[in-house]
Amino acid sequence: MSAVPTVTLNNAVEIPQLGFGTFQIPPEETRGTTLAALEAGYRHIDTAQMYGNEKEVGQAVRDSGLDRADVFVTSKLNNDAHAHDDALRAFDVTMEKLGLDHLDLFLIHWPVPDKGDFTQTWKALEQIYRDGRARAIGVSNFQPHHLRRLMENSEVVPAVNQIEVHPYLTQDDVRAFGAEHDIATEAWSPIAQGKVLDDPTIGRIADRVGRTPAQVTLRWHLQRGDIVFPKSSTPQRIKENFDLFGFELSEGDMGEISALDRNERTGPDPDRFTG
Numbered sequence: 707m708s709a710v711p712t713v714t715l716n717n718a719v720e721i722p723q724l725g726f727g728t729f730q731i732p733p734e735e736t737r738g739t740t741l742a743a744l745e746a747g748y749r750h751i752d753t754a755q756m757y758g759n760e761k762e763v764g765q766a767v768r769d770s771g772l773d774r775a776d777v778f779v780t781s782k783l784n785n786d787a788h789a790h791d792d793a794l795r796a797f798d799v800t801m802e803k804l805g806l807d808h809l810d811l812f813l814i815h816w817p818v819p820d821k822g823d824f825t826q827t828w829k830a831l832e833q834i835y836r837d838g839r840a841r842a843i844g845v846s847n848f849q850p851h852h853l854r855r856l857m858e859n860s861e862v863v864p865a866v867n868q869i870e871v872h873p874y875l876t877q878d879d880v881r882a883f884g885a886e887h888d889i890a891t892e893a894w895s896p897i898a899q900g901k902v903l904d905d906p907t908i909g910r911i912a913d914r915v916g917r918t919p920a921q922v923t924l925r926w927h928l929q930r931g932d933i934v935f936p937k938s939s940t941p942q943r944i945k946e947n948f949d950l951f952g953f954e955l956s957e958g959d960m961g962e963i964s965a966l967d968r969n970e971r972t973g974p975d976p977d978r979f980t981g
């Protein structure tokens with residue numbers, strides 16, 4: 707099994723560049739599916755209060771027999787808990803559900819406008835970070851204007867910004883802003899929930915390198931330097947999506963895939979989403 711590279715976050719914490727996503731895995735399946743991912747070699751699990759499966763993710767991590775220090779666990783704050791004290795309480799509930807003594811990364815899930823000022827929410831996350839209860843804190847679905855406002859009103863720079871990125875939505879501007887400010891980009895829905903897998907360009911490259919369209923797409927993300935966590939409930943795909951380290955895409959392949967950008971989202975637009 708090849709070792710997964712890590713990305714060094716702006717506070718020196720190391721995060722495995724390839725992880726496992728758990729959105730839409732029903733709670734009753736989450737323990738088994740997450741254990742299958744850990745068994746396949748994944749050491750980074752992405753969940754959220756919104757996904758309703760934190761308890762089962764925590765159960766899988768605890769039942770895996772792995773050292774806690776060897777598994778990187780992320781969760782995200784719900785949109786209805788942005789008030790400062792609500793955020794602190796919601797974090798406590800997350801930790802109770804997970805049954806873990808600390809979290810590796812805690813994110814503000816969305817910069818929702820009507821649920822309180824996210825700079826106040828961020829102060830709660832800073833407190834959690836300073837108390838050592840989360841090793842790193844970050845945001846999700848923030849546009850550069852949200853990040854600017856956050857950084858003007860806070861001390862800790864977010865370690866990551868988790869945004870939708872895939873070949874049909876390459877997000878060059880948000881990623882460039884992150885790179886400039888040492889905020890790592892995490893790419894959610896990295897295969898656009900399957901929508902890019904029938905793309906003829908990706909198919910042609912996959913045929914040429916002898917890999918699947920999903921592997922080619924995930925490899926494209928890794929070579930761009932982003933952090934990814936594809937979701938699958940299918941045992942064979944869980945393994946397939948982890949097997950990304952025995953091949954490389956050429957500069958030409960990378961360029962062709964990046965040129966597929968058509969600014970097409972599978973999820974909500976952060977400037978319109980109200981939670």
Ligand SMILES: NC(=O)C1=CN([C@@H]2O[C@H](COP(=O)(O)OP(=O)(O)OC[C@H]3O[C@@H](n4cnc5c(N)ncnc54)[C@H](OP(=O)(O)O)[C@@H]3O)[C@@H](O)[C@H]2O)C=CC1
Nearest residue numbers: 727728729752894895896897898899920936937938939940
């Ligand atoms: N911060 C945020 O706002 C968001 C964060 N996320 C995070 O990102 C993770 C990944 O994104 P997600 O939206 O789940 O979408 P993905 O892009 O990871 O796609 C998942 C879908 O693709 C299918 N699939 C997975 N692997 C393969 C494969 N090798 N071949 C063919 N089909 C495949 C899965 O089917 P099957 O399961 O049946 O195998 C599932 O339907 C989430 O699970 C979540 O952790 C996601 C959305 C928003």
Ligand SMILES: O=C1CO[C@H](CO)[C@@H](O)[C@@H]1O
Nearest residue numbers: 729754756815972973974
């Ligand atoms: O994490 C998430 C899962 O997907 C949902 C629908 O796209 C998002 O709203 C949410 O942020």
